[in-house]
Amino acid sequence: MENDTVQASNELTETVEKLFESDKFSDIVIKLKDRIFHGHRLVLYARGDHWSPDSLSKLNNLNWEHIETDISLAILRWVYTHKIDLSYSDNFILNLMKHAGEFKLMNLIKQCESKLIDSSCFENCVSFYTIAGEINALMLKNHCANLISKNWNRFTSKDFKDTNATLLYQLMKTNAQYPLHSAVKFHRADLVEVYLNENKGEIAKIINQSDNNGNLPLGLALSEKQTAIATTLCKFRADVNAKDQYSWSLLQRAIQRGDTYSAEFLIKQNADVFCVTPTTLDTCLHLACTHSESVLSLDGAVTTGPFSTDNFKEDVPLNDNKMVQIIQLLLDKGLDPSKKNAEGFTPLHIAVMARNDEIMDILLKEESIDVNARTNDGYPPLWYALHQSEEQYKNFAKKLLTKGARPDVVCSGEKDSLLQMIIGEDMEDAALFLLENIPLETINVNHMNKYGETALHLACMLGHTRLVKKLLSLGAVNIETISPSGRQAKNASNYSGFKQTCLHYAIIHHQSEIIDVLVDNLLAGPSTSDSLDCNLKDSNGNTPLSLAILVGFKECIPKLLQGGADLSIKNSDGMSVLHQAIVNGHTETAIFLLNNGADINSMTRDGLTPLHLSIENRLPEVVESLCRKGVDMSVPNKSGHCPLWAALISGQEDIASILVRNGVDTDAWGEGPDGCYQTLLHKAIDENNQSIAKFLIQSGCDLNTPRRPSPEGHGGEEARDGCTPLHLCCQWNLVDVVQTLLEHGAAVNRTDAEEKTPLHIAIQNQHKDIIALLLCHPGLDLTLRDNSGLTPFAAALTYRNNKAAQAILEKLPTAAEQFNNKGQNFLHVALQNNQVENVLFLLAINVDVNSRVRDQTQTPPLHLAAAGGNEVLIRSLILSGARVNEVDAYKQTALHVAASKGQAGAVSALLQTDAKPDVADSDGNNPLHIACKEGHLAVAKVLLQESNIDAEMINLKGQNPLHVLAFYARENAAAICNFFIEVMPDFPLDKRDLEGNTALLLAYMKGHGNLCRSLVKAGACLGCMNSDGITLFNYQVATKQLLINLLDSLEKEPTWSEGDICLECGNKFTVTMRKHHCRHCGRVLCSKCSEQNVPIMKYKLNKPVRVCQVCFEVLKGEFHN
The missing domain is CATH 3.30.40.10 (Zinc/RING finger domain, C3HC4 (zinc finger))
Incomplete structure (x- = not known):
């Protein structure tokens, strides 16, 4: 049964859908905007509450012509099919929902609401809210109300212009913290009146209440030019003098923003026109004067506050300036046109700065206006008028001058006059305008500021040629400043001081044309106490001429000289202009001054001449000029250096060459170490300065004279060492200087106080390069001896300089065979001093290895080697041909000498090279006798063990070695005796000498107990x-x-x-x-x-x-x- 019902329902629904746009069973006509729709009463009744059977039965047609056709068809389609296409635009859906509400199609409304909610945003929420309110679409209305609430402060009057007053009022009350402000903001006079009437009990509070931005309702209404709302507010007793959170009134704000509409409204509503702004104390007249087509820009004039150039209004055209009307209203209300603000500006100042000619004319018509009123910084309106363009300042300034503006007013803390201030701003034309447009009796061209500067000073500083001429013609005099001002033009030199004339100022600022004007004016007229003086000194002691040199302004010097500048005047540092030119490196200037009679020998306070200064400052052209004019080239500087040395020590050989070329003394004898006298060459060598030394040599200085005592007899060792420059160079290894000396003929064989030649010195100091140079000299004498008797070859061996010795031998082959005053040759000396390298060197050059010492000893070289005990030398000599058994004058062999000196190694070496052990000397002693005599145990052992020496051999006293041992009784005699008995058990202990003494008896008589005991023990x-x-x-x-x-x-x-x-x-x-x-x-x-x-x-x-x-x-x- 249930299924049959569902089936029937579905069939009925399908039948209804088929009736859409069909005239079948149609029983009513619906007139659309552009067509006829055949409808069915039953369907309309079933779908909508708007249609009842009674109403439909009485109608044959429905009139929908007020609805757009596509909207109508969409509604009818939904009625017949219950289907709706929501893919259309939001505007379509909104109209569809509106008309669906008209026919009470609630389900369709809900569908439209859902769609519109999804697409709602800030841009459309107001329109959605309005429609939803009209048709009572609560869901959409609430959603949009929420959106509006979140974005309330973003809405403007345009957004709510079509909104229903009731709906908007509800929104305003719900969302606005200040509903009255919102009503004014949305231009809704209806809501303003509704709100005020609704809140009559709190009107006094509400109507003058500021919102969070400090805005008053009346202020908002005026700013939006809502006359009706403003009038309504005033009707409800809004305070026209109400102030915002910054204590600015509505009138002040209106004038500040150039709102002439609001200003006029408020003035006519009897707002307070005498109010001033906090802190800056500006009247409404000040604020009104700021509005102009263009604004005057002044560096340093107004930098802060409401009248900085940023606060001037340029949005009002000058020929349509309604602000002029406001100013006139304010003046009519009795506002003071000379009232000053906190910075001392009057409205006239502001009008001039705003370049507002029309406003200025209105102000100047006021009888009470003060045209000479000065700002806190001392500036009158005329100051700002002169800062206009030429055409404008002629207009503005003339008007002010006509009204009584004074040009001689003191304008600054520096006590500058208006004329000086204008000049200081580099406004020459404006300054000339003043001088030409005012009576002479009203201005003092010689007015001095606090620094003593006049207008002429400033004009000279800035190079205002025309102005300088005008000032001179008006009687400007030559005044000196009284303190440094610190004011400088862009092209000024970095120089400060006071007591400066206008000429000083022109020079400091390199104003050549000004200097020409000043000097020409001086020369053209009679000289008086007020005339220009080219020799006045400033606080630093500089005349204009010295100042010109100091700041590098050489171009003006000829003109200054023409004006009578004195070249001999010195500044406070004791420097003439020539000194200054040189110190500052001005070569051309210095030469110019020299050619114009500057003193070439004038000294500074430190005793420096122009020549010294030229050298210090590296000016060769100036040095050349000084030399040609006969400058004294011998005067020392403050360090005691002559000009030539000063040039050389500073690396200026070009200047030194100029001095030499002009005849400078290249020796320049002066004080040296310990007060001795020396030449510049000595000094250069002593300081190891080879470049200077070479220059002096090449310039013809004295090459051979040694240092000497001073005229007073002062001087230490250096004064008496007799060292020539060549000696000194050999001592300090100055190779380049030695070569230069030799090339220029220095005496190569000159000896010093110790009779040493330069070659001796070079060898002594091991300077191989210098030795080589000296040996190449053709005039070198290699036979000269020093005080020690050493020739150069001997010195080479003495100081172990074999290379030098070899070089000497190559030049003088006989050098090695020379004997000293002791009869020794080089081999003897080398052996005696155990100089192995020298000996080997001499042996290598094949000297005579058997040459004897030329004295009473007749000692052969091998004896000397044996005495030294150097086995290498002994063997080397023998290998070189030394006779091993050669005897000296005492008939001693080398073996005797080695035994005497205790040289056991040497004894062994000699024995190994076939030395005969039994050779007796002149006393009949063999080497064993000698060893026993000297107590050399080691030697005795070698002789007894390594040779077949006759141990029982007797000498001329009949003594065998044991007798000698006992007779001399050395400390280790007992040990030697024991060794004797050990190696020779049968040695005849009781052998008697020529006096019948046995060894024991001799030992006893010598008191040698140990030896006696050894002999007794052995059986003596x-x-x-x-x-x-x-x-x-x-x-x-x-x-x-x-x-x-x-x-x-x-x-x-x-x-x-x-x-x-x-x-x-x-x-x-x-x-x-x-x-x-x-x-x-x-x-x-x-x-x-x-x-x-x-x-x-x-x-x-x-x-x-x-x-x-x-x-x-x-x-x-x-x-x-």
């Missing part, structure tokens, strides 16, 4: 007696302790001594006096002297045996000295 006999009858027992000594010690040290029975007499009593043995021996010491004794008997246990003699009295006491321990 204690009982030997020499030729003088002396034995160990009777030799007179201070104490017998050594003898006792020797006896105590006996460990075995010694060798018995033999003899013909008793060694104790001296009696001769006979048949009846038999020989006996002391069994302890071995002496031969008589029976009486050996009568003591005692066992000797250390000898293992247990039975008593015969001993002498001494031994008895020693054995008993009872011996007494």
Whole structure:
């Protein structure tokens, strides 16, 4: 059953849809705008609440001609098919919804609402809201109301001009913080009146209330030119004098923005015209005068406040300036045209600055106006009038002058007159206009400001030639300033001072034409105290001429000289104009001054002449000019330097050449180290300045004279060392200078105080390049000796300069064979000083290796080498041909010498090169004797071990080496003795010399205990007696302790001594006096002297045996000295 109902419903719906635009069953006609639609009462009734059966039954047609056809068809299509195409524009959908509301088609309205909500935005929300309100489409209305609320402050009067008053009023009350302001803003006079009537109890508060931007309702109405609203507000007693948050009234704001409509309305509504702006204190008349076609731009005139050039209004054409009417209204209201604002400006100032001729004329008609009123900075209206264009200032200024404006008013804190201010602004034409358009008795052309400047000063500074002539013709005088002003033109030099005349000002600012005018005026008229003076000094002591030089304005100098400038006047620094020209590097000027009679020898306060200054400032042309005029070239500067040295030390050889060319003294003897006297060449060499030294040499200075004591006798070592410049160069290694000296004929063989030639000095200081240069000189004498007797070759060897020595030999092959005053040649000296390199060098050049020293020793070179102990030299000499067994005057070989000097290595080397060990010298000593004599153990060992030397050989005294060892008793004699016995166990210890002494007896007599003990231990006999009858027992000594010690040290029975007499009593043995021996010491004794008997246990003699009295006491321990 249910399915049948649904099916029937669907069939009915389809049937209705087919009836759209069909005349079948049509029972009513709908007149559309451009056609007829056949309708059906039943369908209309079923779809819309607008159509009832009663109303439709009485009608045969419906009139829809007021609806657009496409809207009508869209509504009818929806009625018949319940379908609607919403792809059309928002405007179409909006109209569709409006007419759907007319026919109360609520479902269609909702569909349209949904579509419009989706497309609603700021641009269309007001129109959507209006339609939705009319048809009560709440959903769309609320949505759009929300959009309007969010964007309320963005809407303007155009957005709500067609909005229903009721709807807008609701929106305004809902969204506006200040509804009355919004109503005024939207130009809705109806809403303004509605709102005021609705809030009568709070009108006084509401009507004069400012919004968040400080706007008053009346101000908004006037700014939008809404006369009706403004009138309504005034009717409701709006305050025409109300002020904004900045305390500006409506009238002030209206005039400020050039709103003549509002200003006129407010004035006619009796607004307060006497109010002034806060802080700046501007009247309405000030504000009105700011409006103009163009604005005067003044640097430094008005920079801040409402009357800076940014605040002038240029939006009102001058020939249609309604502001003029406002000004007239204000004046008619009694406003003071001379009232000053906070900065001292009157409305007349403002009108002049605004270039508003019409307004100015209105103001000048006022009898009470003050045309000489000055601003706080001292500027009258005439000041601003003269800043117009020429055509304008002639108009404006003439009007002011006609009204009584004064040109001599003092305008600034610097006490400048208006004329001076105009000149200072570089306005020559305006200044001339003033001078030509005012009576002479009303202006003082010699008025001085606080700095003492007159109009003439300023005109000269700025180069106003016509103005200067005019001022001079009007009686301007030559006044000096009283303090520095600091005011300068763009082309001014960086110079400050005071007591300056107009001529000073013209020079500082390089105004050549002005200077011509001033000087010509001076020359043209009679001279008075007020006339121009070309020699007046300023506070810095500079005359115009010196100032011209100081600031580099040379072009005016001839004119100044023509005007009587004095060249000899000096400034406060003690400098003449010539000095200044030179110091400032003005070559042409300096030469010009010299040619015009400047003093060439005038000195500065520091004692500097023009020549010194020219050199200091590198001006060769000026130096040339000075020299040609005969300047004194010998005067020293403040550092004590002569001009030539000053030029050279500063690297100016061009200037030095000019001085030389003009005859300067190239020696210039002066004070040197420690007060000595020296030439410039000495000085240059002493300071290691080769370029200066070469220049002096090439310029013909003295090449050979050494330094000397001063005339007063002062001078240290340098004054007496006799060193020529060549000596000094050789000392300091100045190669280039040496070469230059030699090229110019310096004395190469000149000697100093130590008789040293330059070559000696060069060799001594190892300066190889200089040595080479000197050796190339053809006049060099290589045989000259210094005080030490050294030739250059000897000096080369002395200072181990083999290269120099070789070079000398190449020039003088015999140089190496020269002997000194000690009879030594170079080989001897080198060997004696152990100079290995020199020796090897000499050997390399094949000197005579066997040449003897030429003295009484006749020492061969090998002996000297042996004495030095250098094995390398010894072997080198022998390899070079030295005879190894050559003897000297004492018949000693090199082996003797080496042994004497303790040179064990040398001894070994000699022995290895076939030296004969047994050669005896003039005393009969062989090398072993010598070694023992000197106590050289190492030498003795070498001789005994490395050679077959005869160790028992006796000398002329009959002594073998052991005797000599004992006789000289050196410290290590015992060690040598021990070594003897070690290598020669059978050595004859008791061998006697020519005096009968054994080695033990000699050692005992020398008191050498260790040697005695060594000999006794080795078995030497204690009982030997020499030729003088002396034995160990009777030799007179201070104490017998050594003898006792020797006896105590006996460990075995010694060798018995033999003899013909008793060694104790001296009696001769006979048949009846038999020989006996002391069994302890071995002496031969008589029976009486050996009568003591005692066992000797250390000898293992247990039975008593015969001993002498001494031994008895020693054995008993009872011996007494």
